[in-house]
Each structure stands twice: as structure tokens, then as C-alpha cells.
Amino acid sequence: MKVRVLHDYEALSLAAAGEVAAAVRERPDAVLLLPTGSTPLGMYRRLVEMHRRSGLSFSRTTFFNLDEYLGLPPDHPASYRTYMLKNLYSLIDADPDRIHFPDGTAPDPEAACERYETAIREAGGADLCVLGIGRNGHIGFNEPGAPFDSRTRVVRLAESTRRVNASDFPSGRVPERAITAGMATIFESRRILLLASGADKARAVAAAVEGPVSETVPASILQRHPDATLLLDQEAASGLASPVA
Numbered sequence: 001m002k003v004r005v006l007h008d009y010e011a012l013s014l015a016a017a018g019e020v021a022a023a024v025r026e027r028p029d030a031v032l033l034l035p036t037g038s039t040p041l042g043m044y045r046r047l048v049e050m051h052r053r054s055g056l057s058f059s060r061t062t063f064f065n066l067d068e069y070l071g072l073p074p075d076h077p078a079s080y081r082t083y084m085l086k087n088l089y090s091l092i093d094a095d096p097d098r099i100h101f102p103d104g105t106a107p108d109p110e111a112a113c114e115r116y117e118t119a120i121r122e123a124g125g126a127d128l129c130v131l132g133i134g135r136n137g138h139i140g141f142n143e144p145g146a147p148f149d150s151r152t153r154v155v156r157l158a159e160s161t162r163r164v165n166a167s168d169f170p171s172g173r174v175p176e177r178a179i180t181a182g183m184a185t186i187f188e189s190r191r192i193l194l195l196a197s198g199a200d201k202a203r204a205v206a207a208a209v210e211g212p213v214s215e216t217v218p219a220s221i222l223q224r225h226p227d228a229t230l231l232l233d234q235e236a237a238s239g240l241a242s243p244v245a
């Protein structure tokens with residue numbers, strides 16, 4: 001696992017966008033597994049700029065989302081589908097047939113999870129997975145305790161995660177469950193990039209980088225990955241015992 005510390009959020013976003021752009025330039029039909037949350041917003045903004053200014057094309061790229069709330073209508077303002085359309089897909093030349101989301105409203109959610117896992121596998125697996133990190137070390141919606149061999153499945157959200165995400169649901173209750181790509185699904189990505197910004201991520205980052213590899217801290221699995229990079233801003237890196245360049 002490599003760790004890169006950038007000066008601030010803007011530098012982090014630019015570096016992350018550079019990595020995604022390089023993957024897509026090298027392989028225009030790359031398969032990407034992408035996150036939501038506030039952290040990747042700057043990266044998406046930069047990717048849209050690169051598309052507009054330097055002609056970076058995503059027309060052959062296949063996109064999968066890491067997760068989605070269970071039971072939210074797809075056009076709900078807080079659904080991850082809405083987030084991705086608004087912040088990325090509607091602003092670039094993505095092919096709608098190559099954009100995939102977990103189906104949070106499927107009548108049989110377990111079957112929808114299996115279909116999603118199969119779709120990722122049939123696409124050849126992810127060339128690049130970009131992750132954020134929860135304050136409790138979660139990746140996607142794999143909360144502490146998620147088995148390392150888990151696949152795309154329905155999960156119950158930690159109460160702390162529901163509290164943090166409550167600001168996205170001003171007029172209602174935060175869903176209790178979600179569909180997430182599993183730990184093994186994520187780990188099988190050929191390259192993984194985890195982004196963390198701000199002091200409130202410092203403890204989770206330190207546990208993921210310097211603590212034992214443990215299902216208690218889902219992001220710690222990246223220590224075992226052959227090609228994982230953490231992009232941190234200085235605040236997110238502030239809990240690390242050993243300084244990194």
C-alpha cells in the first residue's frame with residue numbers, strides 16, 4: 001500500500017482526477033468502480049473540466065457504483081444514482097448503457113445483488129476502484145465487521161454512519177439498509193485509490209494504514225492489496241505515527 005500526502009483538498013482532488021484520467025487514457029474501455037460522499041466531489045469536478053477542456057472521453061468506459069441505499073426511489077435527491085448523474089455522468093460523454101448502479105428498489109434485493117456482482121465480473125472486474133473512507137473505517141457501505149470474503153449484498157448501516165449521512169435527508173429518515181459492493185468485490189479491483197480529506201478522517205486513516213489488518217477496520221484490507229494508494233490531505237494524514245512524503 002502506498003500513501004501520498006497532498007497539501008490540501010484541492011491538490012488531493014487534482015491528483016485523484018489525474019489517476020482516473022490516466023487509467024481512462026491508457027484504456028478507454030476501462031471498468032471503474034466509483035464512490036459517492038463529499039470527498040470525491042472535487043475529483044469529479046476536475047474530471048468534468050478535463051473532459052471539457054482537454055477532450056478526455058469516457059464514451060467507452062464502464063462505470064459501476066460502490067453502493068446505494070435500499071428502498072430509495074432512484075430519482076430521490078439523496079440516492080447515489082442522483083448524486084452520480086448530477087456530479088459526473090450528465091456532465092461527461094458517458095454511454096448510458098455502460099453506467100451501472102445497485103438496484104435499491106428491486107423487489108428481490110438479494111437477487112439484485114447477485115446480478116450486480118455478476119455484471120462486475122462479466123465486465124472483467126474493475127481496473128480501478130476509487131474509495132472514500134467512513135469515520136469508522138468503512139469502505140463503500142462495508143461497515144466494521146464486514147467479512148473480507150463478502151460480495152455485493154444487503155447491509156445494515158451503522159448508527160454512526162446514519163447520523164453522519166442524516167444531512168442528506170432533511171425531510172425524512174435515513175435508510176437503515178443499503179446495497180454495497182463487497183469487500184472481496186472491491187479487493188479484486190486491479191488498482192485501488194482511497195481518498196481521505198480532513199481531520200475527522202485522521203483516526204480511521206491511521207488505523208487503516210498502521211493498525212493490524214482486521215475486519216474491524218474495513219479499509220485496513222488495502223494493506224494486503226498489490227496496487228493500492230491512499231491519497232490524503234495533510235489533515236487526514238495527521239494521525240499517522242510515521243511521516244510520509
Ligand SMILES: N[C@@H]1[C@@H](O)[C@H](O)[C@@H](COP(=O)(O)O)O[C@@H]1O
Nearest residue numbers: 035036037038039132133134140
Ligand atoms: N457510502 C459512502 C462511502 O462510500 C463514503 O466513502 C463515506 C464517506 O463520505 P464522505 O466523503 O462524505 O466523508 O460515506 C458514505 O457512507
